[in-house]
Amino acid sequence: MTPAPVSRRTLPWLLFAAAGLVLLLAPRFLDRGSLNDVWNVAFGVILACSWNILGGFAGQVSIGYSAFIGIGAYTTVLLALKGVDPYLTLPLSALLAAVFAVLIGLPAFRLRGPYFTIVTIGVSEAVRVFASGVSFTGGSSGLRMPAGSFDFSVNYASMVALALAVIALTAALSRSPFGAALGAIRQDIDAAEALGIDSTRFKLGAHAISAALVAVAGSLYAINFQYVAPGSVFDFRLSLSIVLMPIIGGVGTLAGPVLGAVIFSYLQIKLLTIPALRDSYLFIYGGLLILVMLFEPKGIVGLWNRLAASVRRSPGGSDAR
Amino acid sequence: MQELREVLLNTLLAAGLYATMSYGLAVIYGVMRIINLAHAGLMMLAAYVTFALYTRYEMDPFLSLVVVIPLFFLLGVLLHRFVVRRLPRTTGTPTMQSLLLLFGVWLVLQNLAYALWTGDTQSILTPYTLKSVTLLGVRVGVPNLLVFGVSALSLLALNFVLKRTYLGRAIRAVTQNRDAALLSGIDADRLSAITFGAGTAFAAIAGTSLSTLYAFTPDFGRSFLLKAFCIIVLGGMESFTGVAAGALVLAFLENALAAWTPIPTSFQDAISFTLLVLVLVAVPQGLPGIARKVARWRASS
Known part of the structure; x- marks a missing residue:
């Protein structure tokens, strides 16, 4: 094999940058429908990769992430109604979600x-009940953003840029000492504690980071749809899809959540347009969950690794390297 | 005085149902170390089966238990045979894998209900649904009384099985010390299948009971699952008297807060959750833990 012009470490980054550039320039050559699909996939990627920081790297599976989408979306809409520019509310969304994540994590991470x-199912349920009960969320009818100049291209660029940033961040995190500590917590929390890792602090950190990222995605979601209601952003099904994407792709891996989000979002877009399948998406989600748990808990990435290993072992198969 | 009597009676009636709901979860947890998230889906499905039997064959909801209980026992055994048994064996703590697997089963059950009965809200209206009687000076709904009767009967039956039969002794033995029980020759696979069937049957009893009290949709059951979970955590996960005590505590808190505080009833479901978090953080061993602490404190003073 000829010596590669770029090393194995920089090649993925170059590919990633190229793909990112193409996606960011996509509005120049793609129609609005396809851009919408890309927007949806980017939204899914943010949710899946952020969830993976706590659920995958640290192994703390939470089924309550819709709460953070809701916090982000409501922060943005409520402030926009007060006259603040929606995009200026993003840092506050992130901050509020991070604070909430720490507050919830303090008792919950003792478990x-x-x-x-x-407990995370309970939290999301309680937040939903609370949000539909109080008046400032607009109750079950929800709130509308103030009529203004909404620009899809800005929203699209923000969502795609955030997705790329989140992928880069998780890649960086997984190689950092922080990521190593989270991995130690996942593998054996007692051993990690014995090595001097303050597991609660690391879990709180991971929870806060992922919650902040999800909240920003929630804000962008609200800006795009110009409308927010407890039934949509605090929906249990949203929490569910956030968990399913990384699980299908491969929990705790870098590529898994991205792969899962792409497949899942694409499936969802396609399924919603087929009337016969629109009512059976829970079959598909549940069935996928059952299949993955029974046959390959590491998802598609795990399956891929297993296939690759068996190809490498078999005498007929050519060595990949 | 009148109010107190009302709260206490309502507490007792609700606790019977809560205990039935929780035993199904507790017995499966005890024997198999699995947190059965599908419990909510099974309760929901039982409510719909009861509904179907009522509308199709005009079968009284309480009478339909004769059909529903064996049906769901069988469903539980099949679910164990074809799904749950394929999980890797666990000892000690429950795994994430089993939790998520049964979560998947729950979703499939939900979709099944959507497909068969659509997402519309359904309810069962029998001639006695809105009737009530006066008991100890408190007006009580007839369905609530009947539900309590069913719960009491099923709990007595469970108690009999657990205390007086080989099967019950085997279940208790595995719950208390899994390894020792398996070493003494208990057929774990068969026991797990029966346990899963029994847990499912209890979910069905709870579901049928709930269907006579509340309206339901395929999404029904989540808040009751959280209540049941709160109760078994409160009751100490494995203790059967603890579960009954936990059910009483939760039912009392709900009724007392509804009667004596201005907290709106729409927030009632949040009570069980708050209690759950408090208990898990403050006394992870639940009520038995508190009892032991009190006993130790009295012995030392």
């Missing part, structure tokens, strides 16, 4: 494994 997961 391990499935007990933590159950």
Whole structure:
């Protein structure tokens, strides 16, 4: 094999940058419908990769992330109604979600494994009940953004840029000491503690970071749809899809959540247009969850690795390297 | 005085249903160390089956338990045989894998209900649904009384099985010390299948009971699952008297807060969740833990 002009470490980054550039320039050559699809996929990628920081790297599976989308969306809409420029509200969305994530995490992270997961279902349920009960969220009818000049291209660029940033961030995190600590917590929390890792602090950090990113996505979501209601942003199904994307792709891996988000968002877009399948998406979600859990808990990435390993082992198969 | 009597009676009635709901979850957790998230879906499905039997064959909801209980026992055994059994064996703590697997089962059940009965809100209206009687000076709905009767009967039956039969002794043995029980020759696979069937049957009893009290949709059951989970955590996960005590505590808190505080009833579901977090953080061993602490404190003073 001829020596590669770029090293194996920089090649993925170059490919990533090229793909990012193409996506950011896409409005010049793609129609609005396709851009909408890309927007949806980018939204999914942000949610999946952010969730993966806590759920994948640290192994703390939370089924309550719609709360953060809701916090972000409501922060933006409520402030926009007060006359603040929607895009200026993004930092506050992130901050509020991070604070909420820490507040919830303080009691919840005393629990391990499935007990933590159950509490997160409770949190999302309580937040939803609260949000539909109080008046400032607009109740079940929701709130509309003030009529203004909405520009899809700005929203598109923000969403895609954020998705790219989140992918880069998770890649950087996974190689950092912070990511290593999260990995230690996932593998054996007692051993990690014995090594001097303050597991609660790291879990809180991961929770806050991922919550902040998800909240910003929630803000952009609200800006795009110009409307927010407890039934849409605090929906349990939203929490569910956030968990499903990384699980389908491969929990705790870098490529998994991106892959999962692309497949999942694409499936969802396609399914919603087929009337016969529109009512059976829970079958598909549930069925996928069952299949992945029974046969390959590491998702598509795990399946790929297994296939690659068996090809490498078999004498007929040519060595990839 | 009147108000207190009302709260206490309502607490008792609600606690019966809550306990039934929770035992199904507790027995599966005890034997298999699985948190059965599909419990909510099974309750919902039982409500719909009861509804179908009522509308199709005019079968009384409480009478339909004769059909529903064996049906759901069988469903539980099949679910165990074809899905749950394929999980890797766990000892000790429950795995994320089993939790998410049963979560998937829950979603499939929900979609099944959507497909068969659409997403419309349904309710069962029998001639006695709106009737009530006066008991100890408190007006109580007839369905609530019947539900309490069903719960009491099923709890008595469960108690009998657990205390007096080989099967019950085996279940208790595995719950208390899994390894020792398996070493003494208990057929774990068969026991797990029966346990899963029994847990599912209890979910069905709860579901049928709920269907006579509340309107339901395929999304029904999530708040009750959280309540049941709160109760078994409060009751100490494995103790059967603890579960009954946990059900009483939660039911009392809900009724007392509704009667004596201005908290709107729409926030009622949040009570169980708040209690759950408080208990998990403050006394992870639940009520038995508190009882032990009190006993130790009295012994030392």
